[in-house]
Amino acid sequence: MSGTVIFFLVLYYLVVLGIGYWAMQRGSSKDLEGFLLGGRQVGPITTALTLQSTAMSGYMFLGAGGLGFAQGYWALWYAAGDIGSGLLNLSVIGRRMRKLSQMMGALTAIEYLEKRYPSPAIRLVAGTLTVFLLGFYVLAQLIAGGKGMALVTGISYPIALAIAVGIILAYTFMGGYLAVAYTDFFQSLVMLVGVMWILIAALSELGGLTAANNAIAEIDPTLLSVWGRGLGFEGQWGVVAGAILIFSVGVMGWPHVVTRHMAMSRPATARKAGFWATIWSLFFVPTPYIVGILAILILPGLDDPEMAIFQVAEQLLPAAVTGLVMAAIMAAIMSTADSLLLQTGSIASRDIYERFINPKASERQMVMVSRGLVLAVAVIGYAVALVEPPTVFGIVIFATSVLGSAFLPAYVCAVWWKKANTPGALASMIVGASVAFIWEYAGLVNSTQIHPMVTGVVSSTVTMIVVSLATQKSSPVPPQVLEMMNVAAEVGPIPERYLATADAGLANEAAAIGRKLDEG
Amino acid sequence: MFGLPFATTMLVFGFPLFWILYLVGFLYVSRNWDKDTAKENDAS
Numbered sequence: 001m002s003g004t005v006i007f008f009l010v011l012y013y014l015v016v017l018g019i020g021y022w023a024m025q026r027g028s029s030k031d032l033e034g035f036l037l038g039g040r041q042v043g044p045i046t047t048a049l050t051l052q053s054t055a056m057s058g059y060m061f062l063g064a065g066g067l068g069f070a071q072g073y074w075a076l077w078y079a080a081g082d083i084g085s086g087l088l089n090l091s092v093i094g095r096r097m098r099k100l101s102q103m104m105g106a107l108t109a110i111e112y113l114e115k116r117y118p119s120p121a122i123r124l125v126a127g128t129l130t131v132f133l134l135g136f137y138v139l140a141q142l143i144a145g146g147k148g149m150a151l152v153t154g155i156s157y158p159i160a161l162a163i164a165v166g167i168i169l170a171y172t173f174m175g176g177y178l179a180v181a182y183t184d185f186f187q188s189l190v191m192l193v194g195v196m197w198i199l200i201a202a203l204s205e206l207g208g209l210t211a212a213n214n215a216i217a218e219i220d221p222t223l224l225s226v227w228g229r230g231l232g233f234e235g236q237w238g239v240v241a242g243a244i245l246i247f248s249v250g251v252m253g254w255p256h257v258v259t260r261h262m263a264m265s266r267p268a269t270a271r272k273a274g275f276w277a278t279i280w281s282l283f284f285v286p287t288p289y290i291v292g293i294l295a296i297l298i299l300p301g302l303d304d305p306e307m308a309i310f311q312v313a314e315q316l317l318p319a320a321v322t323g324l325v326m327a328a329i330m331a332a333i334m335s336t337a338d339s340l341l342l343q344t345g346s347i348a349s350r351d352i353y354e355r356f357i358n359p360k361a362s363e364r365q366m367v368m369v370s371r372g373l374v375l376a377v378a379v380i381g382y383a384v385a386l387v388e389p390p391t392v393f394g395i396v397i398f399a400t401s402v403l404g405s406a407f408l409p410a411y412v413c414a415v416w417w418k419k420a421n422t423p424g425a426l427a428s429m430i431v432g433a434s435v436a437f438i439w440e441y442a443g444l445v446n447s448t449q450i451h452p453m454v455t456g457v458v459s460s461t462v463t464m465i466v467v468s469l470a471t472q473k474s475s476p477v478p479p480q481v482l483e484m485m486n487v488a489a490e491v492g493p494i495p496e497r498y499l500a501t502a503d504a505g506l507a508n509e510a511a512a513i514g515r516k517l518d519e520g
Numbered sequence: 521m522f523g524l525p526f527a528t529t530m531l532v533f534g535f536p537l538f539w540i541l542y543l544v545g546f547l548y549v550s551r552n553w554d555k556d557t558a559k560e561n562d563a564s
Contacts, residue, residue: 213523
């Protein structure tokens with residue numbers, strides 16, 4: 001690897017760390033709300049870009065490119081829904097969730113669910129599911145980081161993986177939502193510039209898109225179809241529907257993404273953020289898939305399809321640009337991983353350990369539990385990634401299918417359906433997660449030609465409706481929750497009396513962290 | 521277009537167009553959302 005590439009890699013990490021440090025100093029740790037939600041002062045552009053970059057992760061540079069390389073234009077079904085994921089999220093639940101979470105005094109996505117559907121069981125089930133699935137999702141980021149680092153530096157995969165895990169852990173302990181949001185903002189811009197640069201270089205190399213498509217047609221015309229290589233997915237509308245749903249409506253069920261709504265500076269931020277999220281997505285989302293398709297011509301002998309984007313960049317770009325692009329890709333992977341690890345650690349310590357195991361846990365004990373879990377996830381992830389690394393695509397599709405299936409009805413109905421009650425939400429989460437998991441694990445996709453996301457979301461939605469309606473008399477939605485839902489639905493400022501109850505509604509563990517931060 | 525079959529052209533360009541139209545509709549429907557919190561600041 002050239003010195004220029006190393007220079008840009010190191011420079012990039014320093015800039016990102018500098019932004020993170022600056023954001024932390026700016027006030028993200030003044031109080032608990034500041035630490036967890038950036039003091040609810042995040043504006044529309046930053047909201048849009050942190051939401052998008054958190055949702056995208058290393059998948060876009062490995063999984064998306066690999067899918068384009070392997071299946072041609074069929075891969076664009078995944079981009080079709082993904083382009084609108086941020087807009088859909090912000091337009092459907094953004095404004096209402098921002099208001100409701102503030103009125104309820106909820107500071108995490110899991111705490112919000114427990115306050116909307118009052119029951120410790122909601123927190124236990126949601127927290128456990130989230131820890132497990134985000135831990136799994138982290139694994140994909142570790143593998144992506146290890147593979148990328150190995151290619152960029154030329155060192156062996158095990159050592160590269162260890163370095164990647166070490167850097168990710170260092171990032172993780174920076175902490176603070178505002179730091180994450182502003183580093184995401186910067187990284188999303190560099191990601192966009194980087195991937196567009198690779199696309200332009202690839203198109204220049206191949207003489208334009210039409211010439212490239214004609215050349216691909218000579219190799220295998222089915223790669224230009226909407227049914228994949230060899231028309232392998234022909235007529236499989238159940239799989240196509242899942243591909244569209246998983247990264248569009250499914251994202252409304254990802255706890256680490258919907259947290260972004262709660263941190264917006266005001267409910268109306270969702271409107272402008274929706275605009276910026278769409279602009280960014282229109283350019284960014286389809287590009288890695290298309291670069292992967294073009295790699296069929298540029299890298300005909302490529303062994304690992306998931307390395308398509310890395311290798312196209314290395315082959316076509318000058319060293320300085322390659323360094324910048326590589327750094328952007330690596331930093332995007334790592335910043336997503338640190339968000340996931342941080343969420344996993346905090347949910348495990350606050351929503352599970354202190355809430356159910358040790359209610360009198362000190363701040364020191366909670367930090368120990370959080371960091372212990374982060375380390376455990378990283379070590380387990382390292383071992384799995386080293387011994388038998390699954391594909392990044394496979395892990396991300398599995399984790400996001402189950403996440404979306406489990407939580408989509410719970411988050412959407414929380415603001416839109418007044419009859420959605422605790423038994424309905426609990427049953428919906430359990431059934432949705434179980435069906436998606438079994439569908440994927442048992443390999444039912446091939447025999448039924450239906451994506452697990454489709455069966456998971458349909459079953460969790462039906463369960464939410466049936467169970468909620470059946471238990472209205474025995475478990476009615478509390479009147480104060482209904483009142484807050486009405487206020488969230490109306491366009492207008494939150495009445496003072498609801499803001500006054502927010503502080504009193506803080507969870508014990510949240511208040512404990514607040515006191516600790518005040519002392520600091 | 522661009523050497524692609526019709527269905528693929530619709531996939532590549534149709535969905536982005538759908539989301540642009542969705543955005544326009546959303547901006548229209550949400551035009552009064554500023555009334556939510558007139559007193560608070562809106563940072564970048």
